[in-house]
Amino acid sequence: MNPTRKLWITLAGILAVSFGVLLFMGKEIYRVAPPVPEVVETTDGRQLFTRDDIQTGRQVWQTMGGQQVGSIWGHGAYVAPDWSADWLHREATALLELWARRDYGRSFGELSLDGQAVLERRLKGELRTNTYDPENGVITVSSDRAEAIEEVAAHYGALFSDDPKLATLRENYAIAENPIPDPQRRERMNAFFFWTAWAAVTNRPDETVSYTNNWPADTLVGNTPTTPTFMWTIVSIFLLLAGVGALAWHHAAAKRESAPTPPEIDPLHSLKPTPSMRATAKYFWVVTGLFALQVVLGGITAHYAVEGQAFYGLDLASILPYAVTRTWHTQLAVFWIATAWLATGLYMAPAIGGREPRFQRLGVNFLFSCLLLIVLGSMAGQWFGVMQKLGLDVNFWFGHQGWEFVDLGRFWQIFLFVGLMLWLLLVGRALWPALRKRDESRTLTLIMFLSTVAIGLFYGAGLMWGKHTHLALVEYWRWWVVHLWVEGFFEVFATAVIALLFTRLGLVRVQSATVAVLFATIIFLTGGVLGTFHHLYWTGTPTAVLAIGASFSALEIVPLVLIGFEAYETYQHTKTRRWVQAYKWPIFFFISVAFWNLVGAGLFGFLINPPLSLYYVQGLNTTPLHGHTALFGVYGMLGIGLMLFCLRGLSYRQAWNDRLLKVSFWSLNIGLAAMALLSLLPFGLMQVWASVEHGFWFARSAEFLQQPLMDFFVWMRVPGDVVFSIGVMALALFVLRLYLPGRRRTRPAPVEVPRPTA
Secondary structure (H helix, E strand, C coil): CCHHHHHHHHHHHHHHHHHHHHHHHHHHHHHHCCCCCCEEEECCCCEEEEHHHHHHHHHHHHHHCHHHCCEECCEECCCCCEHHHHHHHHHHHHHHHHHHHHHHCCCHHHCCHHHHHHHHHHHHHHHHCCCEECCCCEEEECHHHHHHHHHHHHHHHHHCCCCHHHHHHHHHCCCCCCCCCCHHHHHHHHHHHHHHHHHHHCECCCCCCECCCCCCCEHHHCECCCHHHHHHHHHHHHHHHHHHHHHHHHHHHCCCCCCCCCCCCCCCCCCCCCHHHHHCHHHHHHHHHHHHHHHHHHHHHHHCCCCCCCECCECCCCCCCHHHHHHHHHHHHHHHHHHHHHHHHHHHHHHHHCCCCCCHHHHHHHHHHHHHHHHHHHHHHHHHHHCCCCCHHHHHHHCECCCCCCCECHHHHHHHHHHHHHHHHHHHHHHHHHHHCCCCCHHHHHHHHHHHHHHHHHHHHHHCCCCCCCHHHHHHHHHHHHHHHHHHHHHHHHHHHHHHHHHHCCCCCHHHHHHHHHHHHHHHHHHHCHHHHHHCCCCCCCHHHHHHHHHHHHHHHHHHHHHHHHHHHHHHHCCCCHHHHHHHHHHHHHHHHHHHHHHHHHHHHHHHCCHHHHHHHCCCCHHHHHHHHHHHHHHHHHHHHHHHHHHHHHCCHHHCCHHHHHHHHHHHHHHHHHHHHHHHHHHHHHHHHHHHHHCHHHHCCHHHHCCHHHHHHHHCHHHHHHHHHHHHHHHHHHHHHHCCCCCCCCCCCCCCCCCCCC
16 A cells, blocks of 8 residues: 555544534534523513513624624723623622622722622522523523623623713724614613623533633633533643654655756746646735735724724724724625635646646636625625614624624625635536646645635535524634634645646755645644534533643644744745746745744644633734734735745746735735734733732723733834834835736747756
8 A cells, every 4th residue: 555545544434523513513502501590580570681682682792793792701902892891800799799788888998898799609609509490491690780780781782872970981992883773672682692601600510610611711600611622731741742742743754856857948937837727816916906805905004902983083993893894804804815725726637637627717717706796795794783773683684794704794604605616616626637647746736626616615514503503603613714714725725736836946856745635635634623612611511622622722722833944945936046036925924834833833832722722812812923923924824825926927037026925925924923923912911910819800891901011012003013014015016017018028939047046
């Protein structure tokens, strides 16, 4: 049995087992999810909320922007509070204050330590006792707790209106004035917030752990890390060290072939782009434009953290509130990166297949029109949704779904899924001749094709929830899209494409590249598929999710520790022939991918992924630290590198400007590093300290975030943002210059280039 076949069998077995466990645990999440009651009522029979109130309230929260305005169970934005944690702490303090004044005649803060301790023990018994009756679906609360709930509801009702008493707090939270004008909608949203807080503190039946595994951290209500949280953190560290040791052993023992002798001239120099390949150029124009727009929106969104409803004095929030700018910023990141990769597939497929299928150019142009419509239509729908100009049901279909990275309305989701099916068809039919050939490149081509299939199909996970699907199940399927689709199969696709490019250039042996890609896919997906669960520790899931997620997310980091070897080997390619210098900057972007894989996905990822760490840091600025350096540093840099490789074949060599690419490369990397190290990292670590010492609610409170020191760290984003923006402008100018009038010249014939002398 040859090594390639063994690797295929291993990969198939890993995927079968991993997805079997993933689906089984999805069933378990459904089975043990926090119950949504039919009624919440007091002991004397007074009704507070109904199931319809809770479900409708979630829709109201989604129209406001959902996870783009604060967060729920730790997932979402970071300027406003986590509403589950905030509601829970406010309800607890209101109840303590009520008891102190009624029973002792003074405020809780004026009581002796013994008196406070007595009331705090009583509070834990009140809040943590599960009074849900599965027979009739009723949650029963005491009249005292009902009074505390009504006090918090009144605060939230005023907060989400235009009450002038809370204008400063709205500004601190970057919430526009009167974000939810309808009082009835505000009341129902309160029901949803109460339920998320109830699940976060109420013990599961016959257990001493809440539905969210005692998250968020708040000692006042008895929310502290569980024993499994400690134990599986230790296991995850052990598995990381064991995996690193095993991979290092494998790397040391592996036989290495000598590098092939590259050809004297560029093998792709004489490649004549087909009509459909030339049609992909417009995709890269859009990639550049969306990237630039995303950066502008990112700057506005970051500024809202210090001037919540304005942009340097301009009343911008009345037109573009924080919820809109952050939605567009995160969504455009996915759009432009995915478009770069989709266009690469459309460009590469005919070149690899060796022929242009009939109507391929028409299909490429039609798909381009569809993608433009999806981008513009979904962005418009989100604006109308956040501005409260859509009904709740219409918002679900055409507006803002409220789920970070999957915010677009259901109609646009379906449209995008159909577009991906068309992309799969276009790439597949162009690759078909190469797939039928029994040559040594067939396996690499097959990996590229299978990853294309996975990219098309796995976006369908975003269609698995409805308007009223349980929140725990929505989070389960949402991370199939964000983690498996973006971080999983797109990366396999890109790895295969890069390997094919290097083999076509004669820089890597086909057999070596095939084995390397298969092995890398196995190593990555071994941890990557079940590592999805590290996003779900606190979303109403059983302890088994924590155990599996901790173990396999640690394994995700294993291949990254040796990624420096990959970067070095990639760099060595630039020195093999003088003609390779023509691809220097695309290759350098691939090298930066390796660097940010280690730093962003590896170091900053493991900083937050172990259960005990994530217990305190989920929803703090340590998360965007990982998100920015991994999403842009890895997938964004990869998208730019792939785009430049394609543009190299589409553009005229005389228009290629290496100086602009040099400026872009270094500015993007230095700017990203400055943003991370000068702002996000110290800001996040300060929040971690506050979360451990005082509780998660405090780390996300206006009291903590509006301190001068925290404002300073927000402003420290400016140097990195400015340098980063220079890189974006240089890249945009580079792409523009390629297609300026007067630069369309005859492509020179390939010439032999002498070997470089020592």
